[in-house]
Amino acid sequence: MAFPAASKVWDWLVGHRAELRLALRVTIAGAAAFALAHALSLSQGFWAVITAVIVMQASVGGSLKAAIDRFLGTFAGAVYGAAVAAFVPHETVIQTGLAVVVALAPLALLAAVKASFRVAPITALIVLLATTSQTLGPFASAIERVLEITLGNVVGVAVALFVLPARAHTLLTESAAQVVRLNVQLMTAMMNALIAEPGTPGGVAPLHARIRVSLKQVDTAADEAARERKTHLTDAPDPEPLVRTLYRVRHDFVMIGRAASGPLPDAVRDRLRPSILAIRDTACALLNELGDALQMRALPPTSEAFDTSLTRYVREMDALRAEHLMDTLPGDTVGRLYALQFAFEQFRQDLDDLTGRTHEMAVRNGRASEER
Structure with missing residues (x-):
């Protein structure tokens, strides 16, 4: 016992x-x-x-x-x-x-x-x-x-x-990794709601609250990391770009959440479901790998799979317009679809920035043995 x-x-x-x-x-x-x-x-x-x-x-x-x-x-x-x-x-x-x-x-x-x-x-x-x-x-x-x-x-x-020193940059990357992993849950819940699949229990409100708390931890760690840089205790990169990128990604999810506030009409949901599921799965996989890379101060993954899924979604949207199916939809639904596409594309750009910041942390940490 x-x-x-x-x-x-x-x-x-x-x-x-x-x-x-x-x-x-x-x-x-x-x-x-x-x-x-x-x-x-x-x-x-x-x-x-x-x-x-x-x-x-x-x-x-x-x-x-x-x-x-x-x-x-x-x-x-x-x-x-x-x-x-x-x-x-x-x-x-x-x-x-x-x-x-x-x-x-x-x-x-x-x-x-x-x-x-x-x-x-x-x-x-x-x-x-x-x-x-x-x-x-x-x-x-x-x-x-x-x-x-x-x-x-x-x-x-x-x-x-x-005595067992804990550098603020380590706390910063750990807090940033937590934010990124919470975004995985948020993406899953939002996309499931969009295509009327079961979402995260309790909805997205608790996730938003947890992300806000984690971002405050990132802010605190960034302030402490900046102080270590000013006193020459570390040569780690400036934490401010990483913080700005996390907040931009946060804004992207707010935009996605507004566009994915409810299920799509049956007329377009079946057409867009495969591409939306692909975006959900590839984005979550990429975010999970970025979270691991941030925490370990390791080289980040590539975003090829997410790029492919986003291209597929854009093609489906173009096809809907070419077939005039958009003309039969209510105006608010059309607005949501266009807003969702814009939010996805903006999210893609900010993921590039997040990947760059993760790569910078890895290189400065001495963990990078080769350039990708």
Whole structure:
């Protein structure tokens, strides 16, 4: 009985490797910050430990951003808080309350305008109200607070760089691959609805919601990847073209969805069914292979099969027009058919761009051994 349980535990561990790596980095960062703070005899070294844990993110780029934001907010809050503590009386309750208002108001505005300074008001209050300010003095307390936060930042970024580092470009391609694979399900559901075949249970609305969430993850990873590029931590390609292409493909599916909002009339459905099924199957196969290539940073597949199926669909549309079958259809149906053809053709162009971005990622990753 123990073996099935052990197998389940192992499967869970394998399926959560990224989370386990992050947990390990957080643990090492906290322990290292504690040891260094103790070695340096910092009176409130726990702030270094807390900071090291806070700045530890899923990628190096994310950790850099968290460290920079933490340092900027701490420095601004410590300097201003020390100035308020030194020059604004706060011996009585009323005076302390007024000092709190003076300390908070400008820093709260600064944090509202620029999110990088969101810890500034908290740091100012710590410097103003902490008991160490009474023994060390406001400016000495502010200096020690900055040193503690700086130590935590340095430890956090160092651990992110050297302990099982997760590059933001890897997270970017994994998130992009997830978006591409969700588009497979969306294409299947839309084409099935168009030719009145059973679609994805629950319709396309849940798929659209999941794609939106995944695109937000892509945006976050792209921001972190761009930060890694700016700090010369990677020579990976600019993530922005890949993000733009994913959004264009997203727009293509919105257009396809509008044109495929319901089954086609019997008069044309039987004629177009084989070509629509071919487009569905070849597009899904291509998207699946592109998703795998993105995740593995490998060379992308060719789109010949999808090109052939799209050419077949266009020929069928031309035949319908030549036989004047379009003249017998309602105006909204004719509009949907033309919109669908345009959307397919636009989708084809954006697939080319997605293939190019995937190829660029593979070449930069050093996985390309030959040009296709």
